[in-house]
Amino acid sequence: MLLDDNGLVVRPAPAPIPNGPATVAEVLGHALNERPDHEALVGRHNRYTFREVDRMADAAAAALHRCGIEPGDRVAASLPNQCEIVIAYLGAMRLGAVWVGINMALAPPEKRYMLVDSDAALIITTPAIRDALDDPPCRLVVVDPHDGSGDWPDLVTSQGSCDPPRPTIDPHAPAAISYTSGTTGFPKGAVHSQHNMLWHGAVAREVDPGPSDERHGVMLPLTLLNLMVLGPLFAWLKDTTCICIDRVDALGLRDWLRDEGVTRVTFAPPMVYDLLNHPSVSATDIAALRRPECGGAATPHSLRTLFLERFGARLLTGYGLTEAPGALTRELVDDPLLAGCSGRALTPIDIVILDEHDQPLPPGTAGEICATAVRHGPWAGVYSPFLGYWRRPEATLRSLRGDLLHTDDIGELDRDGRLFVKDRRNDLIVRGGANVYPAEVERILADHPEVAACAVLGLDDERLGQRVGAVVQLRVDGAATADDIASYCRERLARYKVPDRWIFVHEFERTPMGKIRKGDLRARFG
Secondary structure, three states, X not given: OOEOOOOOEOOOOOOOOOOOOOOHHHOOHHXXXXXXXXXXXXXXXXXXXXXXXXXXXXXXXXXXXXXXXXXXXXXXXXXXXXXXXXXXXXXXXXXOOEEXXXXXXXXXXXXXXXXXXXXXXXXXXXXXXXHHOOOOOOEEEEOOOOOOOOHHHHHHHHOOOOOOOOOOOOOOOEEEEEEEOOOOOOOEEEEEEHHHHHHHHHHHHHHOOOOOOOEEEEOOOOOXXXXXXXXXXXXXXXXXXXXXXXXXXXXXXXXXXXXXXXXXXXXXXXXXXXXXXXXXXXXXXXXXXXXXXXXXXXXXXXXXXXXXXXXXXXXXXXXXXXXXOOEEEEOOOOOOOOOOEOOEEOOOEEEEEEOOOOOEOOOOOOEEEEEEEOOOOOOOOOOOOOOEEOOOHHHHHHHOXXXXXXXXXEEEEOOOOOEEEEEOOOOOEEEOOEEEOHHHHHHHHHOOOOEEEEEEEEEEEOOOEEEEEEEEEEOOOOOOOHHHHHHHHHOOOOHHHOOOEEEEOOOOOEOOOOOEOHHHHHHHHO
């Protein structure tokens, strides 16, 4: 396999998307011709038609160019789910820049790591994040989430009458870096092309067009590339409205869903749990919802059953990952409601299950879940997984060997091609839809002056699916308490990664190779 200087795969271009588009700049094209004054984008402070989104995207591209951004430069953003982040993304894509979404929940050192690792030239963020970033490694421009003011929106507005640069865009060149928690303790940047980001919506347009009045809500963070793909791009390829939802508490969700008449949305399991358990949320509040989906973590079958009983809508599930990008499989409304089922492969994708020697396994046998492009039909050769991990050639080679996307997840297919996921990436903790890699938390804990050894593992939780637990062995003279160590972690990690439960042991049981026996810890404490 040939890699470039950034550790990314050099391979033949995939087949073009049937009926296009080829680039993100073309996403609005059909809507601009057919319904230019239809509402395209809704946020807390703004409502834009397709015509207005197109104009604002050009202005954002011109604003970035005025900031010195050239094609291939990395543009980062750490913003809430409001119109500004979507417009900035479109501007970056039209300019041929590389988008780097940075989760707002991350601690300042984590954000700084991603800015340095991606060699970002600029970050668009909030005043609070700007103030928390000590000695930022790149230029900062801000948007105040409370009223939409700031130097970034001012800059975009000032470019409204300018003719933006229109470079030739290679749809298969790096266009976005999406950071995934690192099994080695450091996040890795999964790199995607514009082609990768477009096929989801194009498939839906062809095989599941839905009604023209669909209103697609996005409540999971738009800093995650998967949500940009499955949110605005997905909606606009169907000429429908995207709504940026910036509250995830039960009452906030209720208000957004009710007031905006949201018809389609993707929840994380804790959001579903909260809606079901809040006395002030009724079926009439979300009566417009026709196509609720649940992702980011395994959705308990009991939760899906309760949602159907309480709200009268089938909660659909699927399977996906950062490297896909987005979903690889999805249930359909008419599919039987099967416990543990993640649906069938999407139209351009072939799911295969391999053993430890990368040999295919028959239906009903568990092995590694892998994905590749289908070989026949109009979508043959269209799917292409990520280009690799940014400047991590060894990791790229492991994940993309044999012309397949290797997920490291364990699952099996039934005879009808339905996928059942058995285990997620070895030690991965999925806390309320957010991925937490123990190695990342353990690296922080190991730096605490009073910690001799530690192990981080997932603990079952009814609402979140899993919580983060830490088993800690203090140094001989150590006197740190759980509160002390938790406070230390909160300064260095996103809140959702900080352990919820602390267990102190005198000594760890270890393997002959000196490794902590995590399996024994899970059996004892999990």
